[in-house]
Amino acid sequence: MKQTVINAIRILSADTIERAKSGHPGLPLGSAPIGYALFQDFLKFNPKDPKWDDRDRFVLSAGHGSALLYTLLHLYGFSVSIDDLKHFRKLGSKTPGHPEYGHTEGVETTTGPLGQGVANAVGMAMAEAHLAARFNREGYPVVDHFTYCLCGDGCLEEGISYEACSFAGAHGLGKLILLYDDNEITIEGNTSVTFRDDVAKRFEAQNWQVIKVDLVSKPDNVLLITNAIRKAQRETKRPSVIVFKTHIGYGSPLENSPKCHGSPLGEENLAATRKKFGWEYPPFTIPEEVYSHTRKAARRGARRERDWKTMLSEYTKKYPDLAAEYLKAMTGELPEFDLEDLLTFEKPLSTRQASSVVLNKIARELPTLMGGSADLAPSTLTEMKEIETFGVFSPENYAGRNVHFGIREHAMAAISNGLCLHGGIRPYCATFFVFSDYCKHAMRLSALMKIPVIYVLTHDSIGVGEDGPTHEPVEQLVGLRAIPDMQIFRPADGKETAAAWLYALKGQAPTALVLSRQTLPNYAGSGLGALKGGYVLEDCEGTPDVLLIASGSEVEPCVAAKRLLEGENIKARVVSMPCMEAFERQPDAYRESVIPASVKARVCVEAGSPYSWYKYAGEKGEIVAMNSFGASGPAPELFVRFGFTAQNVAEKAKKSLNETRV
């Protein structure tokens, strides 16, 4: 029967792709026995409750092999029907080209961009280790599951996977099991044309257990696979990688050729493949015996969930506080924050300092808050300081909440995605704003998945100063704002920074907190108004002649320019715009009350690319922004050199006023 199910996986995947006239059959044909062994004999899942907290996580990092995943989900009882498979890659179907989190039951994360899934899996295994350390008590392993990840050469060639696996090895994540489909073929040919790494040795160098399985000479030997997975499970101090030597496109005439990677096999080849496996059923027809075999695994999973629930209810009796804490963590419930306390700042701070104050207050109230920086904590100020309480996440203390992500921005962001996807944790991660470039794609995936990862990005402009243009962001603000569903919050002072954190915590999508290196004033008018994204920070009497609109540190020259303009009897309103995305969601009337259409004289000021501001400046407005890279020098001199001064803003205001009078 095993062989029949494996063949069913292969042919159903290939038929799915064939019908869509689009897809990647190579991986499903080669990896079918791995998928089979995992789902049939190991994976802890209940298709009737696909979100069961203690399920094993399975990540298909090689997301182009989505047909394999959808086929497995179908055969093992998840809500993916034959009809869904027939609509593979069709608009609005449950089976999009790459697996999409939140779209298809049983899909744990959105994959496709290579290497991301490996890092997500590291985050999930990390979450498991952390929650187990916090909540498990003797005899009550409330959190106790494996994280499996299937990847190919592509994932391992990507630097992000090196970073993530280095992190996993250093932190001894023993319940992480990487299934490496080593078929030696990528799109441009044999991997040897450019990838000659000894991958086993690489993983050994990273403190992983390496297990080798030869499926080339014995392609469908399930015993080899199950033995390997058992061995991986037994190693608890190190993550394990199982190197499966496979044939890409196994059983098809295109076997071992890049040609079977990214296109349907074609009618003739598919027929030959059917023949090779002796598969006599028409497309999308699976014999009942296959389902009755796979149902055993689903039933086992349902049983395990029942047992787990029994244990949980005993645990709840024995440890009621802990159980309540666990439930709160898993549902993501937020505490009531002391807003007055959060919004109190005695003296002007940089917004990174203000963020540190807020973060530490929140950390006390929100035990699920966990995070850290890419080796910049003393600069990003993202440490939760009561180390004796909060701890450092390490092999010696998985309960620790401060994370040393290492100089690995890309993996950091993708690991944070994994932490968030797992549940039970509110992750944040931090680096210099300019290095958000390094993690850009993982941030995009946070947004695509609409998961509320918090990015703390400090040193947000030429305010960086002496470190110079390599460290001074210019284009990053609009670059992130342009990502759908990403929220960018660039506060002007401490109170706006507190609002930014609240906004990020309450959001249902990722938020980037973009923070200054340098000290900024405290404004009397700032506060929770910032939650609306844009608001009147300082107003004039009556209708303003000119609007001065800015975010973050550039609110300061606007406020000062307002005074200068007052001296010339020009009435200016200062609008603080920390979060354009929030402002754009306000009702028209509110937005009109802040930025009246009738006031055409405007100056928009931000030490970033002007692209962000054309929509608010309008045709008569002026934009004071960065039209070039920054420079190395003391920050105050840079702000003068690039025109972020009260004088220049006031000049531009008068210029805009003149324009409106033409």
Add this chain to the structure above:
Amino acid sequence: MKQTVINAIRILSADTIERAKSGHPGLPLGSAPIGYALFQDFLKFNPKDPKWDDRDRFVLSAGHGSALLYTLLHLYGFSVSIDDLKHFRKLGSKTPGHPEYGHTEGVETTTGPLGQGVANAVGMAMAEAHLAARFNREGYPVVDHFTYCLCGDGCLEEGISYEACSFAGAHGLGKLILLYDDNEITIEGNTSVTFRDDVAKRFEAQNWQVIKVDLVSKPDNVLLITNAIRKAQRETKRPSVIVFKTHIGYGSPLENSPKCHGSPLGEENLAATRKKFGWEYPPFTIPEEVYSHTRKAARRGARRERDWKTMLSEYTKKYPDLAAEYLKAMTGELPEFDLEDLLTFEKPLSTRQASSVVLNKIARELPTLMGGSADLAPSTLTEMKEIETFGVFSPENYAGRNVHFGIREHAMAAISNGLCLHGGIRPYCATFFVFSDYCKHAMRLSALMKIPVIYVLTHDSIGVGEDGPTHEPVEQLVGLRAIPDMQIFRPADGKETAAAWLYALKGQAPTALVLSRQTLPNYAGSGLGALKGGYVLEDCEGTPDVLLIASGSEVEPCVAAKRLLEGENIKARVVSMPCMEAFERQPDAYRESVIPASVKARVCVEAGSPYSWYKYAGEKGEIVAMNSFGASGPAPELFVRFGFTAQNVAEKAKKSLNETRV
């Protein structure tokens, strides 16, 4: 004397940082003997001719250690004076916070963002191997130099370095020598908190020679260093890494502490450091004996350049054609292209196909053109097809011009930077547009350095279709446009694609060619007008009622909408805007002739973020753009779903017209 020079390097670096009140003394103190040994005994350079083609390249990948580099450049006779050191990190000085290419003589690349320099060095070593294979003849090693790169833990933790070193190992770049300052300290503490890799083993797994040097027990033993470098030089089939165990901040009271990484030592600690090394000179005073010692190295370099020139002139006599070819390559001279031929397309193609045609025509005329893709050549269509002529770059054929970069986008871009910086090569590299995210920061550095790397980015929108939102770029267009000095060219048809390539080749800055997956029409009105960035593709009689402005594939619905509008007696002009950066550089009169200020009714159409378009739409204009992520489905259905149809554009044109009448 050695010890005196090493101490001079240390103290001068520390004084430089102290005076700037900003900088990173840890690396210079620890690595001074490495820098000394390299410059004194090995590096082939002539400070009087710092751009000598056959000099050794030295990359300080750990760019925060810039004081070390500036000090070495000063002591070894480059145009960096004591006064320049005194102005370290001051606005407008020759000595910015991180080394900047094109700004300071002897700085081979801009570094600071970690890992980039390692990949740049791989590109330089690759360029050397390629040019040597093309130009060297027996007895005439016209191209024959080493590439050295000094890096720290930060560089090696970054995934980009893993990718780059994997590439270097697979390609056996034997003249690349990586000097790894292994001081076990990063900003957050000991590397063991998160980086426990066996780095030596990692490099062995990547086919590198690994040499270990213990400078911890013998910090200033120059002989150990020179022996190691000699051993590295002797290995010609594999790159070498020398793992130098060092003390960060050696000799200062902050030795072995993260505290000496990123801040000046402070007066007291600096005084103690002076004492430790018995350095009795005041700040910025270097005894003459030090200069007379270092001048030996400079003189040796000058002699080597003279010898090389003698050889080159003999070579020129013996191989006049080859020598002419060599000079043309090194000066970057372009051939005269047959424009008529380049602009001829018989049938409509996707712009990626058109690009393939153009690339292959150019490749025949421009022997310095070298490049490839991150394992997507069959999709990006970036192969130079006459393989027998152009070859594949490999250990067996370094003369090959087609490069298999592997699934390593970040390293690919940074290696391309290195190829370009070396000289003698016009590099291009390719991937799907959405994965430009993975190489974003290296692209930023191309722009910051103003080097003309060509990025070929295909599959540029929801036109990707079935692969879905993970593979459909939305925010990338404005994200790249917002990078200062980056040129984005998104052609609408074959002729514009030819113009795009010409533009990229003639530019003095990087250009991204953003190309469609799907077939696009050939327009009668397209052509070299595209070089102006924006131009009238199809006009109406007299003054237009409405302007339809678009780039790339969205020109098509605009042209069709124009017809629809004609049917309703509305006069529309279609403006093709393949390159905003070029358009913005045109004279006012030209821009006004294309987009007259008086025509307020406008529709801007692009299947990317609307942020790019507010400046052209104006207050009455409409923008048809992507306000969300894409979806998985057949591309034509996606264009309909997201509003990129003639009908919708025509509707929006009428809406905008109505607006202008209010």
